[in-house]
Amino acid sequence: MQKLLSAVALSTVIILGQSPARAAPADDAIAGWTSLGTYVFGTNAVAGTGETAITNKAQLDGKFNYFQNNAAKVSIGSEVQRYTEGNAQTHIFATDRLNLTGVLGGGDATYSGGFTNVFGQISGSINVNSPIDPAQFGFASGTKIEVGNMIVLQSRGIYRVDSIASDxxxxxxxxxxxxxxxxVTNALAVLTPFYALKLAQPTADNAAGTATTMVFDTIPASMPVGMAVGYVKDNAFQRNDDYRAVTVDKTTKQVTTQKKFTFISQAATYQNPAGQLMIFVPPIRSAQIVAKDTFDLKNGDYAFDAEVNYPPAVVSRQVNTIAELNALPANQPNGFWGAAWLYGKNITSTTSSADEIDSESWFDFYKGPDIFSAFTHGETVTQDFQLNNSVWAPATTDVGAGYLKYLSGPLVGDIRLTKVVRTSAGKVDTYVNGTLVDTKGYKWANPNPAEFIVNLAVGSISASYAANVLFPLKPTNLNNMKLGIKRLAFYKK
Known part of the structure; x- marks a missing residue:
């Protein structure tokens, strides 16, 4: 779902209730329309009249694709997203829903590590331009710091351990x-599971071979196999495909990727020079389902109804740089959002006003925790709605008051999202919890039919989010990185 933030305009602000129950005017709008399928999800799901229960993977496979890359490099417009083929960690059936779940350092058989941050409180003051006594970071006794480790300093940024002196x-x-x-004075320090390794010799030609072997000046003993690989270019993190370190030889200081590593916008003869930094991060995976039925939005009026569930989200607001290195091929900050949306079938690399209609509940934290966003690409780009009762509260049980924030309110819990695509009238109506919240002029111009997708996307977005894009820092917080699907229904007039 492309977010064109330069064009974002807060066009409508209303107060909405919390009930996701089917109710007028959303139901009045589609009264008498033909049902194209209604699905209820969960291990205890019971199908009502005209409904289909999806209680397990086999039933899901009958009606939905468990996984689909919507783009050749899983990049859609200005976004970069990562999904995984369904497994027990990313697609989890609960009693009353299917949870599409984000996984850090998991859901991937090739990765041998986990995702562990070591937190500390800086003692006194440190200067990043001068040698630092590691005890000042405040990490637990016995914490090993190696050349190539990456450390986040609260409100300052992210740094490579470049050398360790004899003292x-x-x-x-x-x-x-x-x-x-x-x-940096009395701030939080985080020893991350990320690595920045310096090439000891140039890489092979950009277009040569089927894999890439890289030789480094050192490889930390703690670095596992299977990490996602990117590189530093123009002082930014770059990556345009899912490259993995399938072999890590700490004796010869060599790493080999499972496919040829291609450097972005470089000639076939390009060799990344000695001294350049390659970045290694735990893989992040998320989940999606795609309806096998398609919808001819050029020739008919359709409605798409999704009842979803958001759990509370514990996130970091202040240390944004840790989110910028999470196995995604972009140099932008990263975060996660859930969405139910329509996308042109067979689109391979770009999106435009012809390709996409969104109905999502996504947390625009830079605006505040109580903003609902839904995007309709076309004559207008976006509309935002103010929801009531959302609060920010300091979280004192993780790493300090004022550092983590806790999201609650109507964006947490059951939410009903309804999109009515009125091709005959050239518009799209958006409903939240049964209430009409916006109408936008729109024309589906893509020659392909639309696919209906529900996903928890983990990805990157415009640089204007640099200060506030959020991402869970602790593995214990990842239990809340999910989007629950409870009911989906499709209609045609």
Missing amino acids: GKITLLAMFNSNTVNP
Whole structure:
């Protein structure tokens, strides 16, 4: 779902109730329309009249594709998204829903590591331009720091451990425009499971071979096999495909990827030079389902009704840089959002006003925790709606008050999202919890029919989110990185 933030305009603000129950005017709008399928999800789901229960993977496979890349490089317009073929970690059936679940360092047989951040409180003041006594980071006793580790400093940025002197003091290298001027005092420090390794010799030609072997000056003992691989270019994290470190030889200091590593916008003869940094991060995977039926939006009026569930989300608001290195092929900050949306079938690399209609509940944290967003590409780009009762509260049980925030309110719990595509009238009506919240002029111009997709996307977006895009920092928080599907229904007039 492409987010063209430069064109975002807050066009409508209303207060909505919390009930997702089917109710007028959404139901009045589609009264008498022909049902094209109604599906209820969960291990205990019971089908009513005209409904189909989806209680397990076999039943899901009958009506939905468990996985589909919508783009050749899983990049849609300005977005980069990552999904995985369905497994027990990403597609989880609960009693009353199917949870599409984001997984950090899991759901992937090739990855041998986990996802563990080590948190500490900086003692006194440190200067990132001078050697640092590692004890000042406040990490637990016995924590091993190695050259190539990456450390986040609260409100300052992310840094590579560039060298360790004989006296044990550490020299940091600022990455991605991180702060190098101001001293860091009494802030949080995070030793991440990310690695920035320096090439000891150039890589092979950009277009040569079927895999890439890279030789480094050092490989930390703690680095596991199967990490996702990117690189640093123009002081940004770059990656355009799902590259994995399938072999890691710490004796020869060599890493081999499972496919040829291609450097973005470089000639076939390009070799990434010695001294350049390659980035290794735990893989992140999320989930989607795609209806096998398609919808001819050029020739008919259709309605799409999704009842979904959002759990509370515990997220980081202040240390944004940790989110920028999460196995995604982009140099933008990353986050996650859930969506129920329509996309042109067989679109391979781009999206436009012809290709996409969204109905999503996605947390625009830079605007505040109580903003509902739904995007309709076409004559207008987006509409936002203010929901009531959302609150920010300090979380003191994780890593400190004011550092993590807790999202609650009507965006948490059961939400009904309804899109009525009135091709005959050239418009799309958006309903939330049964209430008409917006009408936009729209014309589906794509020659292909539309597919209906529900997903929890994990990805990146416009740089204007740089200060506030959020992502769970602790594995214990990942239990809440999910989108529950309870009911889907499709109609035609």
